[in-house]
Amino acid sequence: MESISKISSLLESARELTLDAAQSARSSRSSTKTLPAVQIKKLLDSRNDREILEGLRRVVSMMYRSQPCLTFFSSVVKNVASPNIEIKKLVYIYLLNHAEQEPDLALLSINTIQKSLSDGNPQVRALALKTMSGIRVPVISQIVSLAIKKGLGDMSPYVRKAAALAIPKCYRLDPNTLPQLLEYLSTLLGDKQYYVAGAAVTAFMEICPDRLDLINKHYRGLVKKLVDMDEWSQLATLRLMTVYSRQCFPKRTRRVKKSNSAQGFYGDDSEGAEEEGTGEVIQILDPDLELLLKSIKPLLQSRNSAVVVAVARCYVNLGTQEYISSCIGPLIALLRGPQDIQHIALYNVVSVCLTKPEVFVKYASHFLVHSTDPPQVWELKLELLTLIFPHSDPYLKSLILNELEHFSQGSDKELVRESVRAIGRCAQSDARTSARCLRLLLKQITSLDGNLVAESLTVIRHLIQQDPGSHQSTVIRLAKNLDTATNPRARASIIWLVGEFSGIDGENNIAADVLRILAKGFADEAEPAKLQIVLLAAKVYLHHLNRSGPEPVKPTMAPAPAHDYSSVGNEGFADLEEQSQSGFQKPEPEPEHPIVMLWNYILLLARYDTSYDLRDRTRLYKALLAAPSSTQLASLMLLAPKPVPHTPSPSESRTGFTLGSASLVVGEDGGLHGLRGYEALPEWVEAGKEPDPSLRETEISKTEYESNRVVPAGERLDSVIRETKIGSPSKTNGFGAVGGKEKTLDDWLAEGEGGDEETEDEDSDEESEEESSEEASEAEDESSDDGRERDRLMK
Numbered sequence: 001m002e003s004i005s006k007i008s009s010l011l012e013s014a015r016e017l018t019l020d021a022a023q024s025a026r027s028s029r030s031s032t033k034t035l036p037a038v039q040i041k042k043l044l045d046s047r048n049d050r051e052i053l054e055g056l057r058r059v060v061s062m063m064y065r066s067q068p069c070l071t072f073f074s075s076v077v078k079n080v081a082s083p084n085i086e087i088k089k090l091v092y093i094y095l096l097n098h099a100e101q102e103p104d105l106a107l108l109s110i111n112t113i114q115k116s117l118s119d120g121n122p123q124v125r126a127l128a129l130k131t132m133s134g135i136r137v138p139v140i141s142q143i144v145s146l147a148i149k150k151g152l153g154d155m156s157p158y159v160r161k162a163a164a165l166a167i168p169k170c171y172r173l174d175p176n177t178l179p180q181l182l183e184y185l186s187t188l189l190g191d192k193q194y195y196v197a198g199a200a201v202t203a204f205m206e207i208c209p210d211r212l213d214l215i216n217k218h219y220r221g222l223v224k225k226l227v228d229m230d231e232w233s234q235l236a237t238l239r240l241m242t243v244y245s246r247q248c249f250p251k252r253t254r255r256v257k258k259s260n261s262a263q264g265f266y267g268d269d270s271e272g273a274e275e276e277g278t279g280e281v282i283q284i285l286d287p288d289l290e291l292l293l294k295s296i297k298p299l300l301q302s303r304n305s306a307v308v309v310a311v312a313r314c315y316v317n318l319g320t321q322e323y324i325s326s327c328i329g330p331l332i333a334l335l336r337g338p339q340d341i342q343h344i345a346l347y348n349v350v351s352v353c354l355t356k357p358e359v360f361v362k363y364a365s366h367f368l369v370h371s372t373d374p375p376q377v378w379e380l381k382l383e384l385l386t387l388i389f390p391h392s393d394p395y396l397k398s399l400i401l402n403e404l405e406h407f408s409q410g411s412d413k414e415l416v417r418e419s420v421r422a423i424g425r426c427a428q429s430d431a432r433t434s435a436r437c438l439r440l441l442l443k444q445i446t447s448l449d450g451n452l453v454a455e456s457l458t459v460i461r462h463l464i465q466q467d468p469g470s471h472q473s474t475v476i477r478l479a480k481n482l483d484t485a486t487n488p489r490a491r492a493s494i495i496w497l498v499g500e501f502s503g504i505d506g507e508n509n510i511a512a513d514v515l516r517i518l519a520k521g522f523a524d525e526a527e528p529a530k531l532q533i534v535l536l537a538a539k540v541y542l543h544h545l546n547r548s549g550p551e552p553v554k555p556t557m558a559p560a561p562a563h564d565y566s567s568v569g570n571e572g573f574a575d576l577e578e579q580s581q582s583g584f585q586k587p588e589p590e591p592e593h594p595i596v597m598l599w600n601y602i603l604l605l606a607r608y609d610t611s612y613d614l615r616d617r618t619r620l621y622k623a624l625l626a627a628p629s630s631t632q633l634a635s636l637m638l639l640a641p642k643p644v645p646h647t648p649s650p651s652e653s654r655t656g657f658t659l660g661s662a663s664l665v666v667g668e669d670g671g672l673h674g675l676r677g678y679e680a681l682p683e684w685v686e687a688g689k690e691p692d693p694s695l696r697e698t699e700i701s702k703t704e705y706e707s708n709r710v711v712p713a714g715e716r717l718d719s720v721i722r723e724t725k726i727g728s729p730s731k732t733n734g735f736g737a738v739g740g741k742e743k744t745l746d747d748w749l750a751e752g753e754g755g756d757e758e759t760e761d762e763d764s765d766e767e768s769e770e771e772s773s774e775e776a777s778e779a780e781d782e783s784s785d786d787g788r789e790r791d792r793l794m795k
Helices: 002-029 037-044 049-064 070-081 085-097 103-110 110-117 122-134 137-150 156-175 175-188 194-207 216-228 229-247 268-275 288-294 297-301 306-316 319-334 338-354 356-366 375-391 394-407 413-429 431-446 451-468 468-484 488-500 511-520 527-548 570-583 595-606 613-624 626-640 664-670 701-710 713-723 745-753 760-780 786-794
Strands: 252-256 279-282
Touching: 037 049, 037 070, 049 070, 049 085, 070 103, 085 122, 085 595, 085 760, 103 110, 103 137, 103 760, 110 122, 110 252, 122 137, 137 252, 137 595, 156 175, 156 194, 175 194, 175 306, 175 468, 194 229, 216 229, 216 288, 216 297, 216 701, 216 713, 229 288, 229 306, 268 595, 288 297, 297 306, 297 570, 297 626, 306 319, 306 338, 319 338, 319 356, 338 375, 338 664, 356 375, 356 413, 375 394, 375 413, 394 413, 394 431, 413 451, 413 613, 431 468, 468 511, 488 511, 488 527, 488 701, 511 527, 511 595, 527 595, 527 613, 527 626, 595 613, 613 626
Parallel strands: none
Antiparallel strands: 252 279
16 A cells, blocks of 8 residues: 555646646747736636645746836735745745835734744755845844844754844844844854854955954864855955954064075174074965965965955965965866956956066966957056066066067057067166167167057157266267158157257257257148257257357447537538448347258248147247346256156056956056055064964853854754664664664764774773763653754764
8 A cells, every 4th residue: 555655646746747748848939928917917816825835926027037026015915825835936036026105014924934933944044044034124133133142042044144134134124223133243243153153254254344353263163164165255254364364363474594505603793694684585374374375275276266365465464475486276166168258367466466576477378368368458468578577587588578579569459569569668677678679679760650650759758868978879869761751750759869868969969950850841831840859949949058158238329429510611511421321330140050040931831830838839939049048047947858658567556456356457557556446455463462272272261252142953952863873772783883882973073084093991881881881861851842853863
């Protein structure tokens, strides 16, 4: 009869599965068709679970397609008491989305949801707790708090995890429940299950990230559970531990003398070095901090790239050079992922490389540009090549320059421009390669691309400013290209270079000749070039004034000698007129210097130009150079030595941002302080202000801790099993008891992890038999509740 009943039940379940499959196939084919509201309501009001489930599926499908389905609220909510878990799930999903719009009707389902908190299925209990906390009606905040308290003592860790995730939702409903929630949170942080503790850390970081005093007694436990948590919990815990370490562990350093082969035989040299304060400064790690850094090392092999970046953030901000070097390889390994992950990983690699470029030198081959790389990827790769360039050996420097030279001659204009800029940064960072970089850049000034020529000339100008005296021939070579250069920026750069170094070689410079040639086509020049021509004319004229001294005042007409007209008759007026005209003789004018004539000509050309800026600039120079007394002031303004320009790395403004932050990706748009909501890591706590290390000991104030905390049901069950010995007092039994000494749950777990403990002597076994028999007799008098829990475990 039993076999017949089993066969019939199997047939019934097969029939149900077949009908469900057919229903699903039919609904998938007609998913685009929406049933009338009357027919859907009829399905929801049916007594058949299959029809109710079909109606709920229709309603949820409408909900996710943004179609109005609030009219079915009452018909959906009344199915919340259904014993079918599939129906419960769909009803809870509907409630979570529409409870705010119908709070009164949603409150009618709270009683049924509360009953589900005592259901025998842990999945139902967790789902009920999740739904109750997700109903955003502030009136039920205290009910949600009581439900969370009940979930803390649940035997299932799945329910306790749901209770931890419900804490932030309850806090958003009513912030006044924070004191109660902190007590619950303190209990969950110490849970033995790693996924419960991970959810508790996530809730902690959301509602009270500043209450680090709650972490002290759970610090070591969380560190040990960190490797087993899920990825989201690992990210929250790593963030918490980074902040906790900065505020609870002071940064201690020690000076160690570097190894030297020329030390004295008795070590006298080392003593002298320590007295002088020389040597390498190393960081001394706190034992608890070192426990954290060692525990998270396996996470560098995580499949989640965000976890790898979070571990690297811990090592960079907390660890020593050894730990930092160990995280570089996993960071580079992220570059083998998809393009989106590769892009974000490169931002983080650049952020580390800005402060520790020497550790990336051996990974230079990973930064070579591929033909399939998108622009946002090869820009960061070129930046990395320039960052590691000063720390590379000569072979690697030559390889990087060859790479940049190759891409500077390509067809992609943006890539060519960035390659030219990268060559300039390489030349600035290493003076020994500046000559080769200058040769590479001079090849670009004959290009037909005006923007490329302008960019190359800008970089060349920066290089010439580093050592003007040795680049006079380069300036002459650039001046010859004024006949072919057409880009306004390129012409302006060349003219500025000629004017800036026009006074280096005295009379033998080419500045005046260049000005003479440019003055012929002044009217056809663009405004940037005109501005530089006027500046060149002012500098050339000022050099002329400085060489010749102040210009002498021009003589006026000579006065006529005095004559006595009393003795002259009328007939002598003609001779007098001739004599008077010969007395007022005009001196022969001195020929003007060609530079003065050029200066006046440029002033006349600029005076009638259409550009307001050019006319204003010209009037300024004219007024400045008109008075001989202002020559010294003009020299200070126009001929003062310019500082050598330094082109920073494009990511220099993002140096202080934390690894893994979105502010690394947004670039200049995030500003100097990052995106809104960005929080920088706190500074290291000062020595002497850190909390007492004994607070992290798990044995301290054990009685106080046990009296205050809510004991979960799982721990209560463990304590009952420890007091109640399992099995008969026989020497060996089916439960693994040997010599009458029964094994507790901890013994079973320890045995499963490996290594059976040695058995005791037979004399001690006999004594343990007597003790176990007495304990077994005492255990028979325990409460029925504990007995039921034990029977459940046995089953």
